[in-house]
Amino acid sequence: MNMQQSQLTVSNAMPTHQGRLINTNYGLINRSRMNNNDSMIDQKRRAILGGTAAAIAGLTIAPGVFLTETAHAKPVDEAISSKTRWGILIDTNNCNDCNDCVTACEEENGWGSGSEDEQNSRPDQKAQWIRTVKVTDKKTGYAKTLPMMCQHCEHPPCVDVCPTGASFKREDGIVLVDKHICIGCRYCMMACPYKARSFIHETLTDQRSYAPRGKGTVESCTMCVHRVDNGENPACVDACSSSMTFGDLNDPDSDISKELERHGGTQIRADLRLNPGVRYQGLNF
Ligand code: SF4
Ligand code: SF4
Numbered sequence: 001m002n003m004q005q006s007q008l009t010v011s012n013a014m015p016t017h018q019g020r021l022i023n024t025n026y027g028l029i030n031r032s033r034m035n036n037n038d039s040m041i042d043q044k045r046r047a048i049l050g051g052t053a054a055a056i057a058g059l060t061i062a063p064g065v066f067l068t069e070t071a072h073a074k075p076v077d078e079a080i081s082s083k084t085r086w087g088i089l090i091d092t093n094n095c096n097d098c099n100d101c102v103t104a105c106e107e108e109n110g111w112g113s114g115s116e117d118e119q120n121s122r123p124d125q126k127a128q129w130i131r132t133v134k135v136t137d138k139k140t141g142y143a144k145t146l147p148m149m150c151q152h153c154e155h156p157p158c159v160d161v162c163p164t165g166a167s168f169k170r171e172d173g174i175v176l177v178d179k180h181i182c183i184g185c186r187y188c189m190m191a192c193p194y195k196a197r198s199f200i201h202e203t204l205t206d207q208r209s210y211a212p213r214g215k216g217t218v219e220s221c222t223m224c225v226h227r228v229d230n231g232e233n234p235a236c237v238d239a240c241s242s243s244m245t246f247g248d249l250n251d252p253d254s255d256i257s258k259e260l261e262r263h264g265g266t267q268i269r270a271d272l273r274l275n276p277g278v279r280y281q282g283l284n285f
Contacts, residue, residue, distance in 0.1 A: 082171040085154075085277060086223060087249040088234065089256045089265060090147060092282035094243035097132060097145040104239030105130045105149075108224060110208040117204045127198040127213075129221045130236060135283065144282065147236065147244075150175060150196040150221035151268065151276030158188035158197065166218075173249075173277050174223045182217040189218060193269055196220045223277075249277065 106114035111127040118126045130149035136142070152175050159167045159175065166182035169175045177188075177197075189197045197220040200213055207213050210226040224234035232238075237246040247256035259265075265279035 080171040083250060084172040085249040086152070086172050086174055086228060087247065087256055087277040087279060088223070088237060089245040089247075089259055089279045089281065091243040091245075092144050092146045092280055094282075095144070095146055096242075099132060100239045100241075101147050101236035101244065102130050102132065104235040105221070108208070108227075108235035109211040109222070110206065111213070111219075115204075116206045118200075118202055121201050125199075125201050127200065127219065129198070129219070146280060146283075148194060148196070148268075149236075149278065150192075150223075151194050151274070151278045152221075152223055154275035154277070156274065157191040157193070161187040161191040163187065170225075174225050174228070175220075176222055176225065177218055177220065179212055179214055179217050179219075184216040184218065186218060192220075193272055193274070 103113065106112035106129075108114070109129060111118075111129060130147055132145050133148045134143050134145050152169075152173055154169075154173065156167070156169055156175050159169055162168075163185060164181045164183055166178045166180075167175070167188050168178060184199065186199055189195075189199060197218050199218050200215050203215045204213050211222065213219055224232075224236075227234060233246045237244045245256045245259055247254035249257060249260075251257055252261075259281075260279065263281055265281055266283045267274075267276050267279060
């Protein structure tokens with residue numbers, strides 16, 4: 001399989017498989033550990049955070065949109081359990097390239113056509129939480145289109161390289177960016193083999209309270225964490241009539257697990273051993 005349009009690259013940063021629990025605005029989460037230099041990097045993080053903490057307090061990223069609104073995605077006192085591993089299964093056999101998933105994400109999270117902002121950025125600079133890519137079999141020329149977004153890796157290199165801890169993975173496998181402490185260094189963009197992250201170049205005024213965004217920070221698919229924590233499907237899944245299934249990969253009785261058991265699934269760039277939470281069917285060529 002040749003990921004021609006997505007131009008996937010291999011990151012030099014390979015993750016470790018350990019984790020630690022940290023209580024944050026998102027609840028009790030598991031931040032993947034970085035490496036043996038962890039304590040040194042933690043010191044740097046504390047220095048950065050110590051220097052910016054006063055400035056962070058009370059910051060808004062747009063009129064009426066407070067950074068602390070991210071806390072609404074999950075009650076602070078409610079721990080998120082690693083018993084659950086949220087995932088999305090995409091059957092490319094049924095994907096007709098209608099773009100409904102992209103449009104739904106834009107509307108739900110207030111980017112692209114769902115926003116009046118980012119009018120001055122080049123097309124390649126604009127937000128891209130989800131996009132469609134074409135994969136081609138080099139031998140036969142057979143091609144398929146599929147939706148590509150943050151793959152919510154079990155071992156996310158974006159988290160490993162983040163110097164401030166802004167990139168983190170929740171206990172339930174959802175990978176997020178904490179806009180409170182993202183300094184916009186874009187290391188995570190370089191580390192992500194799926195090109196899943198975007199950097200905001202412009203001041204934003206038109207955004208959703210539950211999906212705050214901000215100039216100078218990085219963002220990506222949140223798996224619609226605000227909906228998931230409310231017992232709903234991600235917006236893209238609800239918008240797709242035929243090819244997307246959302247559910248708990250750890251629950252053998254969930255629809256997604258049963259479908260994977262019946263027909264199997266493919267991880268994009270499985271060779272990287274990141275164990276993405278997003279799986280695909282119909283790519284066996
Ligand atoms: Fe991180 Fe998502 Fe990229 Fe995986 S796909 S490295 S979780 S941004
Ligand atoms: Fe972390 Fe990415 Fe923000 Fe840098 S740009 S602080 S790596 S989330």
